[in-house]
Amino acid sequence: MNPREAVVSILRRWPYVVAGVLVGALAGYLASLLTPPTYRASISMYISAQYPGDNASAAYQGSLLTAQRIASYTQLVESTRVGGQVARNLGLPDSPSQVAEYISASAVPDSVLLNIDVRTNDPQKSVSIANAAADEFSRLVAELERPLDSNRPPIVVARTVEAAVPPAPQVSPNTFLNLVVGAFVGILIGMAVAWWRASLDTTLRSSATLAEVSGAPVLGTIPQDTQVREDSSMVLREGSSITGESLRELRTNLQFVNIESDSKVIAITSCAPGDGKTFTSINLAHALAIAGFRTLLIEADLRRPRISSRLGLESNVGLTTVLTRRAQLSDCLQLVAGALNVLTSGELPPNPSELLGSNSMFSLVEEAKGRFDYVMIDTPPVLAVTDAAQLSPSVDAALLVCRWGETTRNMLGDSVAALRKVDLQLAGCVFNGAPLQRRSYQYGSYYSDAMTPSPDGASAARTTANESQAATTELRGSPPASAAYPSRPTPGPRRS
Incomplete structure (x- = not known):
C-alpha cells in the first residue's frame, strides 16, 4: 500500500478518526473533572551580599558571593527544615516532608532573584505557606550567614520583594489544554485504527x-x-x-x-x-x-x-x-x-x-x-x-x-x-x-x-x-x- 492509497484508505474510514477525536476529547474533559484543582502562590526573594567597603571591588566581591550562594539557597528553601518550621508556625497537620513537597524554588538566570512557588489544593493554604516559607527562609539565611562576630551584620541577606496575596490562582487542571491534547491523541489513535482496518481489508477499491x-x-x-x-x-x-x-x-x-x-x-x-x-x-x-x-x-x-x-x-x-x-x-x-x-x-x-x-x-x-x-x-x-x-x-x-x-x-x-x-x-x-x-x-x-x-x-x-x-x-x-x-x-x- 503506497502512501496515497494509505491516505485514501484512512479518509474513507473517517468515522474511526472522528470517533477517536470525540473519545480523546471526552477523556481529556473527564481527566479535568477528576483531577483535584491545584492553586499556586509565588513570592520573589531578593538576595544581596554586604561586603565591608564602598568601593567597586567590594561590590564585585558581593555579586560573586551572591551568585555562589543562590544555587544552594534553592535547596535550602525546599528542605524539610523550612517545611517543618512552616508547619509549626501555621499549625498545619502536614508533616515537614509533606510541606516541603508543596514548596519549590528556582533561581532567575543572570539575576539575584529567587522565586518560591507553593502548590496545594487550597488557595488560602498556598498563600499562607508561601509567606511563611519566605519569612522562615529569610531568618534561616540570616542565621547561616551571620559572622562569628555577633556584632557584625550577616554577609548575605534575603528580602521579600512582594508578598503573596489571596486568592491564589488555579493552575491545574487546564481543561482547554486537556481537551486539545485528548483530541490530538484521539486523532492519532483513530488514524492508526483506520490504517489497521485498511490493512486488513482486502476488498478491491480502486x-x-x-x-x-x-x-x-x-x-x-x-x-x-x-x-x-x-x-x-x-x-x-x-x-x-x-x-x-x-x-x-x-x-x-x-x-x-x-x-x-x-x-x-x-x-x-x-x-x-x-x-x-x-x-x-x-x-x-x-x-x-x-x-x-x-x-x-x-x-x-x-x-x-x-x-x-x-x-x-x-x-x-x-x-x-x-x-x-x-x-x-x-x-x-x-x-x-x-x-x-x-x-x-x-x-x-x-x-x-x-x-x-x-x-x-x-x-x-x-x-x-x-x-x-x-x-x-x-x-x-x-x-x-x-x-x-x-x-x-x-x-x-x-x-x-x-x-x-x-x-x-x-x-x-x-x-x-x-x-x-x-x-x-x-x-x-x-x-x-x-x-x-x-x-x-x-x-x-x-x-x-x-x-x-x-x-x-x-x-x-x-x-x-x-x-x-x-x-x-x-x-x-x-x-x-x-x-x-x-x-x-x-x-x-x-x-x-
Whole structure:
C-alpha cells in the first residue's frame, strides 16, 4: 500500500478518526473533572551580599558571593527544615516532608532573584505557606550567614520583594489544554485504527488494484448511481445518466479488445453472486445493439436465471430447448426494444455444466457467430460453479465483473486462475458499484442540465432524444436476426 492509497484508505474510514477525536476529547474533559484543582502562590526573594567597603571591588566581591550562594539557597528553601518550621508556625497537620513537597524554588538566570512557588489544593493554604516559607527562609539565611562576630551584620541577606496575596490562582487542571491534547491523541489513535482496518481489508477499491491483481485491463467502471436500480432492465432506455455513459464507455472499450474473430463471443461472468453480471450483460448487450451491432444475448445461467424475469420474456423456451434439439435457434429468439435478440434459459436442466460444455452448445455458438456481430453469454459466477469454465471451447474471451468494496483480492485471483486453467482469455474486467467521484458528479450535472425543460416546455435535449428514438425505431422495425441477416458459411472446427 503506497502512501496515497494509505491516505485514501484512512479518509474513507473517517468515522474511526472522528470517533477517536470525540473519545480523546471526552477523556481529556473527564481527566479535568477528576483531577483535584491545584492553586499556586509565588513570592520573589531578593538576595544581596554586604561586603565591608564602598568601593567597586567590594561590590564585585558581593555579586560573586551572591551568585555562589543562590544555587544552594534553592535547596535550602525546599528542605524539610523550612517545611517543618512552616508547619509549626501555621499549625498545619502536614508533616515537614509533606510541606516541603508543596514548596519549590528556582533561581532567575543572570539575576539575584529567587522565586518560591507553593502548590496545594487550597488557595488560602498556598498563600499562607508561601509567606511563611519566605519569612522562615529569610531568618534561616540570616542565621547561616551571620559572622562569628555577633556584632557584625550577616554577609548575605534575603528580602521579600512582594508578598503573596489571596486568592491564589488555579493552575491545574487546564481543561482547554486537556481537551486539545485528548483530541490530538484521539486523532492519532483513530488514524492508526483506520490504517489497521485498511490493512486488513482486502476488498478491491480502486481500478489500479483491480488491473494489477487480474492482470487484465479495466474496460469500464459502473458507478453506484442512486438514480438507477440494480434490477433495472435497460438503463440506456431510461434517458441520460452517469451509469448510461459508463456503459457506452464499456461498449467502446470492448470494441477494441484484441479478439481474432470476425464476430466476438464474450462470456460475462463474476467472482461471486451479487456482483452485477446480469445487469452488466443486459445493458452492455443493449448498448451494442442500439449502436447498430447485430447482438445476441444468451442467458446461460441455468441455475439462477435472471434475464428473462427482468426483461419480461418467456423463459420456458430457450437455450435448453435448442441444446436438446427440440427447436431451432431462430425459433427461440426474442426481440427486445426492437434491437436486441435474446435467447433465454429455457427449462432449467438437472445437468447445466454438461449441457454448456457439450457439442450442441459449441454448434449453437458457431451458428450464432454466423448471424451476429456480438454474442454475449451471461454465465454463473466462476467461484460458485464450473459452468463458465465449461464454456471455454465456445467463447472467444471472458469479461469479469467485480463489485467495489465486496470482491476481495483472493476471490479475484482465484477467478482469474480458474479461467486460465481452461485457457479462457480474460478480455478485461468491469468495476461495478464504484462510488461516484467529483468528476462524475460534474458530468451528472451536465446530463441533468441537458434534460432540463426549456421555457416553452420542450426538452433542451430534444434533438438528441429524437435521434436516439429514430435509431431505436429503425431497429425495432427490423425483422428478427434470423431473417434480416443472411447466414454466413459455417466455419470449420475451432482450434483448441
